[in-house]
Amino acid sequence: MADSSQGAGSPQQLVYWWEPRGDERVFDLAGWPEEALALVRASLDEDGMAHRWEAGTLVVDAAQREDAAALLDDVVAASMPRLDGDSDRTAYDLADWPDYEVEVLLGALEDGGILHEWTEDGELLVYEADEARVDELFERLDLRGPDPGIELDGEVLTDLLTNLFVAADKLSEDADDADAIIAAHNAILEVQQLAVPYGMNPDSWQVLVADAAELRRLIEAEAGGSEVRTGRPEDARGADAADADDDAADDGQDADNDGVELTGNAAIEAVAGRVSDRLRRLL
Numbered sequence: 001m002a003d004s005s006q007g008a009g010s011p012q013q014l015v016y017w018w019e020p021r022g023d024e025r026v027f028d029l030a031g032w033p034e035e036a037l038a039l040v041r042a043s044l045d046e047d048g049m050a051h052r053w054e055a056g057t058l059v060v061d062a063a064q065r066e067d068a069a070a071l072l073d074d075v076v077a078a079s080m081p082r083l084d085g086d087s088d089r090t091a092y093d094l095a096d097w098p099d100y101e102v103e104v105l106l107g108a109l110e111d112g113g114i115l116h117e118w119t120e121d122g123e124l125l126v127y128e129a130d131e132a133r134v135d136e137l138f139e140r141l142d143l144r145g146p147d148p149g150i151e152l153d154g155e156v157l158t159d160l161l162t163n164l165f166v167a168a169d170k171l172s173e174d175a176d177d178a179d180a181i182i183a184a185h186n187a188i189l190e191v192q193q194l195a196v197p198y199g200m201n202p203d204s205w206q207v208l209v210a211d212a213a214e215l216r217r218l219i220e221a222e223a224g225g226s227e228v229r230t231g232r233p234e235d236a237r238g239a240d241a242a243d244a245d246d247d248a249a250d251d252g253q254d255a256d257n258d259g260v261e262l263t264g265n266a267a268i269e270a271v272a273g274r275v276s277d278r279l280r281r282l283l
Helices: 034-047 062-079 099-111 128-140 154-173 178-191 202-224 239-250 264-282
Strands: 017-021 024-028 052-054 057-061 089-093 116-118 123-127
Touching (some): 017 062, 057 062, 089 128
Antiparallel strands (some): 017 024, 024 057, 052 057
16 A cells, blocks of 8 residues: 555655554665665654654554654655756646646656646746646646536436446456447546535545546547556545545555556456446445
C-alpha cells in the first residue's frame, strides 16, 4: 500500500510505502539517503512520536499512520529539487483548482521530468523554457480548473453512471471488449464535465472522476499503441479511498494491485475495476 510519494518514483524523488501489520503500520524507507533518514529521525524526536526502526523500515502505531505519513511527506517535499531563482519562471495559479486535477497534473509533470515547485500562495512554478510543455499537459489532460461543471441529476445522471459502471465492469474482466471500450470512453467524457452531483460527497466524487480520467488515459494510450504504466499511490486516489483500503487491510482483506506497476491491458482492467467498485458504492 502506497502513501503520498509517487508509486513509480523518479531519480530525484524519495518514495515510501506503508503496509498494515496488526496494530502497527510499517513504512518502507529502503533506498532513502542517510541525510533524509536523519531528517526523519530529528522530526520524529521533535514531535515526540512513539516509533521504532527495523532495518530500513519505520514502525508506528496504527493510530499514528496519518501523522507519520504527513511527517514523511514534509521530508519528501524538502528533498525535491528547487528551481533556480535567477532563471526565468512561469507561475500558474492553481489555489482554487480541484485536488484531483492538481494530482493528475503533478503526476504528469513528474512523468515528464518537468521541474516544479509551489509557492505559499498555491502557485505552481516551472521554468519559462518548460511553459509550452506544461500548457500542452493542461490541454492533453483536459484539466478544467475551478469551473463547477454541468449540473446533472435524476434519471439522466443515473443512466450515465450506470452506463459507465456496466462498461467499466466489463473492462475489468476483458480490456479488449471493443463495445465496452467505446461505451466507457464516451461516458467518461461526459462525467468529466459534470459538477459534483447533489447529495454526493465531493471527495468521493473527485476520486471517482480521477480514476475515470485515468481509465480514459489508459484507453487512449492503448489505442495509440504507447505503453502507459499505472500504480496506486494514495495521493492520486484521495484520502477517503486510502482510508477505505486501510480499513479493508485491517479486516484481513487485500486491496488489489497496491504498489504494483501495471501496463497495457492489465492496467486497464485494474483501473476499470476501481471505477466499477466506486460506482457500485455510489449507485
